[in-house]
Amino acid sequence: MTLEKKLIEKTYYEGYLKDRDESPIEVLGQLYIAEQRKNVPDLTSIRFAQGELYFQYHDYEAAIFKWENISNELEPWAKKNLADAYLELEEYSTAESFYKSIVTDSELLQTEISLQLFSLYFQKGNHEMALGIINNLVATNPDYANIPTIAKSYYEEQQNWEKAVELAVNEGKRTDGLKWYDALIHYSNLGVVQQFEPAYFMESLKNLQEIDFATFERLAISLWKNYQDTPHYLTWVTVFNSIYEPAPSEAEEGLAHILQRAYAHLISGNYSIKEVQEIVPALLANYFLSSTGQQVVEAGSAVLAWNEMFKQSIEHSVVAKAEMVINETTETNVSFQQFMNLFESIIKWAEKHDIPLDKKFTQKVQDFLPSDHYQLLMVGSAGSGVNAYINELVGETILAEDANAILTVKDNDYLEINEVTNSGLTSIDTLTNFYKELLVQQESPRVFQLDTPSHYLNQNRWTVTTAPFVENASYADYAMLADSLLFVINERSVFSYNEYEQLKQWKEKSPFLTLQFLIYIDDLDNEKVAAKRLQKATSAIQHYFPDSKIFIYSKQEDRKVQLDEVSRYYQNHFTGRNMNEERLQSCISIIQDLITNLLDKRLDMEDSLKASLRIYEEMVSKLTGAKNQLIDMEAAKSELITKQFDEIKTETQEAIKNEIPAILKGCKDFVKEDSDYSKMHVSLNEEMNKRVNQYINDILSPRIHRSIEEWIEASHKQLEDGQLFLHELSEGFNGIYKEHPLELSCDFVIIEDWKRDARRLSSGLRIEPLNIFNRFNASQVFLKSAGKLLGAIQQNNKMLQSRYQKYLETEDFSEVASSVSTAVLQHFDFYEKGLENDIRMFFIRPKVTLEQFAEEKTKDIEEYKDLLERLKNNPEMFHDPLKLFELRLLQYDWLANTSKPVTTWM
Template sequence: MTLEKQLIQKTYHEMFINEHEDSHPIRLLGEAFQEEAQKDVPDLSHIRFAQGEVYFHYKDFEAAIFKWENIINELEPWAKKNTADAYYELGLLSTAEDIYTTIVTDNPTLTTEVALQLFSLYIERGKVDAAVKVMKKTIDANPDYPNVTEIARTFFEEQQDWDNAIELAVNEAKRTESPAWFDMIIAYVEKGVTKSFAPSYFTQALVLLFGLDKGKFEELISVLWKSYQNEESYLTWLNEVNHLLLNLDINREENWPGLSGLHKETYFSFIDGRYFIKKIQEYIPDLLTNWLRLADQANVVLSSAAVLSWNELFPASISMSIVSEAEKLISMTDSDIDELDECLTLFDSIMNWAQAHEMGENNRLKWLVDQLIDFDNQHIFITGLSGSGKSSFVNAILGENLQDSPTSSVVMFKDADELAITEITDWEITNLSGFSDFQERMDRRRNALESIIEFKRPNAFLKGNRVAFIDTPGIKGSHHDRNEILKSLHVADNVLFVLDANAPFTEKERSILTKIQELAPEIPIHFVLSKMDTIADEQEAIRIFDETRSTIQTYLPESQVFAFSSQYEGSQLNDLQEFIRSINNSINIEDKRLAKLLYFIRVTIASLLQKRVDVENQLIESVRWNEEMLMKLTGAVNQLKDTESQKTKAFTKSYRAFKDAIEIDIAETVPNLLKECSALIKEDSNFSKIHMELNDEMNRRLQDFLEEQVMPKYYRLLQDWIQRCKEEFEEGQEFLNEMSESFNQMYGDERLKLECDFKVLDDWRRDTDRMTSRFQLDSINILLRRTPSQFLLKSAGKLFGALSQNKAMLYNKYKSFVENEDYSETAKLVCQQFFRPFELFEKSLERDVTMFFKSPLTMLNRSVEEASAGIQTNQEMLNNMNANPEMFRDPLTLFEVRLRQFEWMTVAGKGMQTIY
């Protein structure tokens, strides 16, 4: 055992003990100490050091410390370390720490041992940062010391200090080139704790690993790639890894399936419509270059096609040597990819993108694509001019009169186990309940060509010949209708053009055939010569058939012609069956359908680009329309407010007019009514009470006057006024009806219903009936008021009432007073009492008129808000579209890249021609 190992394990004392002696080590060392002490120049430090070890092992830590404190030779640094160990065991951690930190030595082993003890002490004292610091310093100074890196790794993991754990693993992997440390890095990456590190942090380790173990290199680069995929640093990683791979000597013969798959996945994620081109344009050339360099056998053709398609749309972005290599590889390598599945994936991506960007459901297009992948049936597209006998021909094949009128929609007839009729439009799919719904659809004329109807039911002819018929409306002169009908042409494997035997192969029919050939030159065209039974002479019928067939074959040498007569449809089915089988060609049907699918994808991309233009134009038109509507609606709101104000003023004025007239009537009548009460005064009246009797009578007469004369008159005036208000309100409602009708015509919908609240009139009638049903005048002090003249007169009455000689004088005085008194104040009080119940009614007139017009005004204001919001929303969308034209253009451009890629792999690679 080496001296350093003895010092570490505290077994230095074994040097002084003979293993064969039975005496206790303390006794032996004591004897050795005494023997050394007898020498002239004793050296007791070695023995003291050994004694300290024995005391330490027997847990006599104080004795050990005493011995080690007296060491003055080369063992002094170890003695200090052991002293600190003893204090550590005693639990005096602070003292131990102080001693550990004062030890100065050049011995790397002692330095490391002290550091490891400090590390443990710091952990025990909860000083994690200090523990990390001392451990990292120890690794930097002496990384090869036994277990030090393993201790550090375990500690970092326990503390979940992943940054330091990863740093340790990367540094040790580069230092030791040990596979175990590279495995540790891979484990950390898979654990997801490396994402905070910049991608470049791992580059040197990857370069080193490439030379050591290419399999593990692929594994590490793969897990790093996946870990960065959903992080902000993903593009930085791609840039780093692309440059790394470009500078390494990589070739596909070494087989890199993992990296090849990651390049494929990344490339397709870039071109699936999620990214703008300007964001990925700098990364894709290097990505494709590397993919081509390391593509495994399953991806050589795909990577080559990706290079070529990208280079087509972005010339000179990839080096010519890579492009040339891609051209060479794609021409020499067989592809075993599932081409149909890849194309359908592309189509689904486009559809999902279109739906996410509110570009429509595109149900009809999806349905057409579904028919292309139905390889169990060949599709025969049946068309012809209106009146050519096409419906009779279809009915004969289907075995019943399914169509009793000309077809208005495109209908696909298919064999199925049970009846199912479905109507497909771009925006919805509708299941029809049966024949009646189907016939109703067939009788339509408006928007009929916007849908396709799928008619499935058991049919022996269709099943036996494995065909589906696509029946179309008869073609007329309209170019629009013709183009709509021929939209479904590319789903067909054959075209069956129905001719009228009475006028076959006319110039108009040749024009339509030319259009069909322009649209789909690869689809064979054959003919049915219908209505042969209308030609009476058999020889004439044969001549017409021969001449027609000859003329057709001059234009279309490969075309066949079948003569059909509705009178012999039963006996003709066998011949027709042979004819159908002769024109059906199932050779390479998958390749042909694949080419059609690519056509539909290209048409879809073009139509979506056009939709973007259409959307922009619609937004511009919507903004303009909403601005116009806003101006008109604002004007309507102002008009309605003016109407409301005018009505309020008119109603209030007319109400006050007849109220004022009543007030004048009361003011004029009340004084006369009260003065007439003088006739009640007699010479023999009791003048001590006459004033009270007169006051009561005056109040009674006022009550009768108001209740019997004024109130009925006021009631009639109120009813007349309410009737006039009703007429005014009806006039206002009529005005609003005209306004709403005008706006609804502009909206194209019954959106505005400006109905006023006529309940206001009912409320008025109810209130006026209640307030005029009865009137009770509160007693008014007419003669009992304490005016000076009344007071004197009343006093005189009390003084002289008993004196008969004074009665004539009092009689004259009272009579004169009642006849000449000013009753204007009383008349005013009477008016106040009479109109008091109507004060609230009068004050609420303005509010009631407002309530009458509230609903229309609210609706108009809401429409104003909607128009304003529409302007703002559409203008923002328009601004965004103009500010970010790439939002629509870039995804569709990338879809086109994918389309060209599949064309390189399929149509071009097999020597076929595209169909556009």
């Protein structure tokens, strides 16, 4: 053991124990005494050794005493040991001072001091200093005393994941130790590596791939999961592609499966093609070369599909190997459901972007292609008897001849009729109603499906569809859904060249479609003539379609025999064909047609958006105008209604002004010669109040009630006119914008409120008794005084009567009338204050409706403008999804492993 090693472990004293059997303490004590007896004793080394022993026995004070004042070459170590002792005594400040005071050239001692300081700071909780020291130790002396392991534990305890990851990366590269890569996998699984750019792990991955592939795979998969759904994902895929050397991966969740999901994610529509076009080729190559078993077929199909769409983007050797894998595969490796899922995804995308589709046809695609029934398309020119023949098949008359619609008939336990519309299925309850519906023509072809009991349809597993045989692409599309076409002609007709051309076009829609003919004989009038016509019709068919089967069906012959012949033919016919493969190829053709059609609709979409934008802008303009009209009308109605109410007040005020004085003057008949004039002023005041209240109750209140009722009726008419205006406004609006109905209803509850308040007003006119005669004008004072003084003398009554009556005749009572008017009109004031608010609330609902509708359409306008701008500047936002749909279709095409059809009419 080296000296420095002994000094580190505090076993320097063992050098004094050679060949000695006594205890270490005893040996050192004897050596100390012997040295002390010398003329020039040197006790330093022995004291140093004694300090070590005391330290081991935890006698730190004695150890400190021994290590003090050591000044030879052991001085730096003695100071370090002193600090260690103070550290054990938890005298951290003293220990720190000693550690920092040591001056030495020994790298080993410096490292030990740093380790002790790290321990000291850790115990004190000074993690800033502890982190600085351990970082420095890792950087300068990583090979010493398990420093990386100490650092790893510290970083993990402190959850300093940045340093922990850096340590694992650096130590993995430095030592090639798998434990460091395992640590890195652990950190990645914890999800703490996302703060690092993917390129940071490139060297680690390259190194690990050479050392241990299984660990490399675990690390790569873990990092993959970390970066997925982050802004670094594409960078990560690029980094991985650049370092990965593909190797077959059979693990259930191995790299091959990760690469498979990554490819699916990149082409899912979350990214533009521009973003992934440079990344996918390498990813696919890695995916293909990592796959095993059945997965290699799917990977190979993805390679071929991508390379077909983006020519020469994948290495030729990879493409060649993928072609070999696919060519050696004899089975179909894609299901109808996958095709249907793709088809439905395209439909949903189109609906989301407001691209019009023939939903009736798409519904039939979803019904027909996955079905286990054979799809027979039966058509014929007008008067051919095709629907009559279908009735023969069914066993009862359910179809009228020459129905101008697409009709599908299949077996069912009971009759059920539905119309296929753009919004779904609409049930039709009876055949009578069905026939009525057939007479109603619409812009687009109508589609009906009839489920009815039928022995032949059930026995043969047939679904029969018929459509008008006219030049219309909407009808011809249904040929793509059929397994075979049976063209029906009447024996009185001749198969024409035009019919041949049209059948040829329908056939081109569906290369696998086979074609047979049925000559329908409904009436045999002359056997020789009929035979001649039949021969002529048969010859015409054979001229154009020499290989097609020709059936003859006569209503005069046995129905069962003839139908059985057709059944046997088709049973053999379908048995001899690979229907599953043909249906898959039909799926491919239909989806390809759909994608092509949608690609052509970009301009249509822009035109549709522009048209919608114009409509919405016009709507907002009209809505704003309507709102302004409503505001003006509300103000006009409010002004008129309140003015009319104010007129009632004015009329009432004038009536009181004119009628109250007359009533009070009329009180002179109350003053009689035999009255008690000593109390006349009191009695007359009471009489006057009585007559005023009688006037209010009997005359004024009914008059006010009638006036207010008339006012309410007139106001009601005004508000009804306003509602009528709004109704006409909404009708005109809805007539133009049928898809956006507008309802502008006012709140007529205020009329009932007004009627209730009117009853309260007119029945609640009460005024406090007025001090009419007891005022302080000269005449009243005189009469009051005279009455008291002279009223007791009977002879004076005549004079007092005359005086009172003259006073009543000449007094104008305007102040009294004003008081009565004020008392009465205060009831009007409460009523009047709420009128403007009532009228505002009457119109509030339509006003809010107009505002909200305008806001919604303004928002739509902004969204449409933004979408148009993005379509203009980024056409790929429209094309990319369709291109990715087509890419998936290409892959399914390779997986379907179908043979391309040869032209045949059979």
